[in-house]
Amino acid sequence: MKKKLTTVSFNGTKEQEIALDNVIAEHKDQPGALMAILQKAQGIYGYLPIEVQQHVALAMDIPLSEVYGVASFYSQFILNPKGDYAVSVCLGTACYVKGAGLLMDKLESILGIKNGEITADRKFSLDATRCIGACGLAPVLTVNEEVYGRLTPDMIAGIIAKYKD
Amino acid sequence: MITNKEDLIKIRDAYAGKIAFRQHGTEKVSDGKVEKHVLICGGTGCTSSKSVQIKEKMEALIKEAGIEEKVQVVLTGCFGLCALGPIVIVYPEGTFYSRIELDNVEEIVKEHLVNGNPVKKYLYSETVKGDEILSLNDTAFYKKQKRVALRNCGVIDPHCINEYIGTNGYLALAKVVTEMTPDEVIKEILDSGIRGRGGGGFPTGRKWQFAAAQPKGQKYVVCNGDEGDPGAFMDRSILEGDPHALIEAMAIAGYAIGANEGYVYVRAEYPIAVNRLQNAIDDARKEGLLGKNIFGTDFEFDMQIRLGAGAFVCGEETALLTSIEGNRGEPRPRPPFPAVKGLWGKPTIINNVETYANIPQIILKGAAWFNSMGTEKSKGTKVFALGGKITNTGLVEIPMGTTLREVVEEIGGGIPNGKKFKAAQTGGPSGGCIPASKYDVEIDYDNLIAQGSMMGSGGLIVMDEDTCMVDLAKFFLEFTVDESCGKCAPCRIGTVRLLEILNKITEGNGEMEDLDKLEELANYIKSASLCGLGQTAPNPVLSTLANFRDEYIAHIVDKKCPAGVCKNLFTYKIDLDKCMGCGLCAKQCPADAISRTDYVAEGHKLASMQIDATKCVKCGACLPSCKKFQAIYKG
Numbered sequence: 001m002k003k004k005l006t007t008v009s010f011n012g013t014k015e016q017e018i019a020l021d022n023v024i025a026e027h028k029d030q031p032g033a034l035m036a037i038l039q040k041a042q043g044i045y046g047y048l049p050i051e052v053q054q055h056v057a058l059a060m061d062i063p064l065s066e067v068y069g070v071a072s073f074y075s076q077f078i079l080n081p082k083g084d085y086a087v088s089v090c091l092g093t094a095c096y097v098k099g100a101g102l103l104m105d106k107l108e109s110i111l112g113i114k115n116g117e118i119t120a121d122r123k124f125s126l127d128a129t130r131c132i133g134a135c136g137l138a139p140v141l142t143v144n145e146e147v148y149g150r151l152t153p154d155m156i157a158g159i160i161a162k163y164k165d
Numbered sequence: 166m167i168t169n170k171e172d173l174i175k176i177r178d179a180y181a182g183k184i185a186f187r188q189h190g191t192e193k194v195s196d197g198k199v200e201k202h203v204l205i206c207g208g209t210g211c212t213s214s215k216s217v218q219i220k221e222k223m224e225a226l227i228k229e230a231g232i233e234e235k236v237q238v239v240l241t242g243c244f245g246l247c248a249l250g251p252i253v254i255v256y257p258e259g260t261f262y263s264r265i266e267l268d269n270v271e272e273i274v275k276e277h278l279v280n281g282n283p284v285k286k287y288l289y290s291e292t293v294k295g296d297e298i299l300s301l302n303d304t305a306f307y308k309k310q311k312r313v314a315l316r317n318c319g320v321i322d323p324h325c326i327n328e329y330i331g332t333n334g335y336l337a338l339a340k341v342v343t344e345m346t347p348d349e350v351i352k353e354i355l356d357s358g359i360r361g362r363g364g365g366g367f368p369t370g371r372k373w374q375f376a377a378a379q380p381k382g383q384k385y386v387v388c389n390g391d392e393g394d395p396g397a398f399m400d401r402s403i404l405e406g407d408p409h410a411l412i413e414a415m416a417i418a419g420y421a422i423g424a425n426e427g428y429v430y431v432r433a434e435y436p437i438a439v440n441r442l443q444n445a446i447d448d449a450r451k452e453g454l455l456g457k458n459i460f461g462t463d464f465e466f467d468m469q470i471r472l473g474a475g476a477f478v479c480g481e482e483t484a485l486l487t488s489i490e491g492n493r494g495e496p497r498p499r500p501p502f503p504a505v506k507g508l509w510g511k512p513t514i515i516n517n518v519e520t521y522a523n524i525p526q527i528i529l530k531g532a533a534w535f536n537s538m539g540t541e542k543s544k545g546t547k548v549f550a551l552g553g554k555i556t557n558t559g560l561v562e563i564p565m566g567t568t569l570r571e572v573v574e575e576i577g578g579g580i581p582n583g584k585k586f587k588a589a590q591t592g593g594p595s596g597g598c599i600p601a602s603k604y605d606v607e608i609d610y611d612n613l614i615a616q617g618s619m620m621g622s623g624g625l626i627v628m629d630e631d632t633c634m635v636d637l638a639k640f641f642l643e644f645t646v647d648e649s650c651g652k653c654a655p656c657r658i659g660t661v662r663l664l665e666i667l668n669k670i671t672e673g674n675g676e677m678e679d680l681d682k683l684e685e686l687a688n689y690i691k692s693a694s695l696c697g698l699g700q701t702a703p704n705p706v707l708s709t710l711a712n713f714r715d716e717y718i719a720h721i722v723d724k725k726c727p728a729g730v731c732k733n734l735f736t737y738k739i740d741l742d743k744c745m746g747c748g749l750c751a752k753q754c755p756a757d758a759i760s761r762t763d764y765v766a767e768g769h770k771l772a773s774m775q776i777d778a779t780k781c782v783k784c785g786a787c788l789p790s791c792k793k794f795q796a797i798y799k800g
Contacts, residue, residue, distance in 0.1 A: 031509065032471075032491030039433065039472060073493040073650070074474030076433055092395035093590070093626050094552035096640060102785065130475070131395040132434065134210050134247075138552070147213035153786060154753070 092131025180331025242406015259300030318406030363517030394593030592621030597708025656699030746771025
């Protein structure tokens with residue numbers, strides 16, 4: 001899957017860097033550790049900007065291309081920061097046949113961004129996600145951890161309004 | 166610490182009564198002080214509709230009422246009937262509360278748990294027959310099921326190792342390491358006839374045999390928990406509801422092939438499953454059921470979890486191994502098969518979660534018992550995730566050989582809103598569609614393949630007449646295009662070309678010769694791709710072409726989408742004589758495409774509305790506003 005590189009500048013803190021170094025030290029000698037390190041790095045930064053990938057490559061003494069290769073391969077790794085409220089629409093089969101595509105259209109028009117983008121104020125980001133397993137509630141979307149199920153497009157505006165201020 | 170079989174049996178006997186209390190069809194006995202067990206579903210579906218908060222509130226209210234000695238509240242794994250979640254079951258009666266909300270809890274505690282009167286209005290309607298209240302086991306959804314892999318889901322507390330032991334848990338492992346040779350274990354698995362539940366259906370015993378035959382040394386047992394088929398969630402349910410069954414089975418596999426290390430590869434998108442499995446592994450270690458000297462023998466086995474990161478191709482076994490090794494999850498050519506050269510080049514067996522969940526039962530009850538269920542070449546049961554246009558969405562476990570009609574109409578409760586069954590899709594993006602004319606097909610590995618579909622991991626998506634089959638094929642193709650790892654050209658490039666042709670057809674620009682092109686290209690991709698993902702990627706196209714060719718032709722020749730899904734091939738219209746002129750639809754329209762005409766239908770007061778096709782964006786927002794008069798239609 002092709003991934004968009006971020007357009008927002010990197011502003012990592014010293015604390016985050018220390019946390020990352022601890023993670024690397026802990027896993028460095030385990031076989032096949034790169035994925036686990038990147039998963040934890042994403043936990044620390046919220047996404048994997050190129051600066052973090054460079055840091056991991058240097059500390060593990062492996063080429064950046066290898067780190068980038070893994071980071072760009074798996075859909076869990078995001079190279080773009082998420083908004084304060086990450087809106088994800090499930091486009092799994094069950095939700096899809098129950099009209100999840102219409103929810104996405106509605107969100108795109110309300111938030112003024114496309115699937116995979118973030119609003120200028122970094123408040124909302126919008127993504128499509130694979131099946132989250134709540135097929136009985138189809139169609140569903142999540143805002144951060146909160147799940148909204150059995151939706152119709154006319155319910156979208158109300159949900160977004162709850163997070164606006 | 167459990168150091169021998171007697172220790173285990175002592176715990177089992179202490180907990181068996183508690184489990185029997187909650188088990189289907191058993192005598193209604195009470196284990197001393199506790200008079201009621203309240204089971205609340207803690208699966209992902211119900212958790213997302215607040216079942217954990219319901220449990221907390223219920224416990225607080227029970228304490229307040231001073232009955233905490235008499236009532237035990239348990240957060241279990243998935244009951245299967247996700248459409249009715251969150252689900253609360255009260256034993257000994259087996260009373261079945263559905264779609265419970267936080268506000269209902271107080272009344273249930275007061276009326277049912279304190280006063281002993283079930284609150285009828287919150288019960289699942291099918292269980293209320295006048296004055297009589299049925300138990301969940303009497304409902305159509307549960308009656309026809311046969312639960313082997315899911316036997317503990319929705320019965321035990323997945324966080325409590327002793328409750329698992331109470332169901333004869335770890336007894337199979339004890340039997341294997343103290344009474345059986347590795348060859349005897351493999352023979353039992355071979356004789357049972359169990360085939361891999363993850364998709365391919367390869368005989369599990371044969372896999373084990375190959376790995377066991379490799380020279381002694383480092384070997385690995387791997388569990389494939391990278392359940393990526395959209396719509397399938399049986400593996401997640403087992404991990405969430407019965408994690409110890411997996412641990413026990415992997416240890417048995419380790420003993421059989423001579424491996425002492427196991428890896429469970431689980432999707433990171435399954436946080437509840439990962440958490441419960443990790444918890445279970447820690448508890449098993451504490452009890453000495455993992456680690457050195459298991460049951461006092463010199464057999465040792467330990468395991469760890471590796472998190473997947475959302476790549477469908479990692480469900481393919483060689484790609485999964487590359488991913489555990491920390492790389493891009495790209496498949497490797499086979500042979501050598503993993504049983505010869507797998508993880509880090511060592512002999513490795515890979516089985517799916519559901520396959521493992523069957524193993525302890527086969528060891529305890531014997532190959533002949535397992536063999537007695539199912540069809541000639543497909544033994545045992547299979548779990549299906551019912552989804553799409555079906556009343557009872559959820560998880561069901563049925564004996565192989567049950568017909569599709571029984572699954573959809575009886576267990577699944579049929580198609581909602583009076584619509585007709587059109588097709589069922591099995592096997593996810595690797596599978597195909599079974600049309601209504603094959604409604605009575607007996608579900609097993611070989612019959613599904615004969616229908617141009619496959620078992621896959623067990624997703625079963627039901628479609629009604631509103632589903633466009635060309636659009637459906639396109640949907641699955643988009644998925645595989647997205648998930649193709651890019652290593653081999655037939656899959657990387659071929660699937661994109663297939664999708665382009667499908668797009669052309671759904672946009673109304675198709676030509677009849679496109680159908681031949683689709684078939685030709687699909688067959689190339691099938692025969693030339695490196696791994697299972699590519700080899701099966703064209704199946705949704707081929708099977709819809711075979712069974713619904715007339716729909717493709719309608720798109721191409723008549724430029725119509727019969728199901729009214731493909732936006733370029735239909736328009737919304739208003740029946741002027743049905744329209745009451747209320748104007749609600751115009752308020753819904755985001756494109757200002759609806760306006761009033763001069764025409765007043767006979768007997769109506771207001772002039773009818775009309776849709777300007779040039780402005781209409783076909784969002785469908787107007788449709789629900791006219792539910793009452795049904796004047797808006799697709800044409």
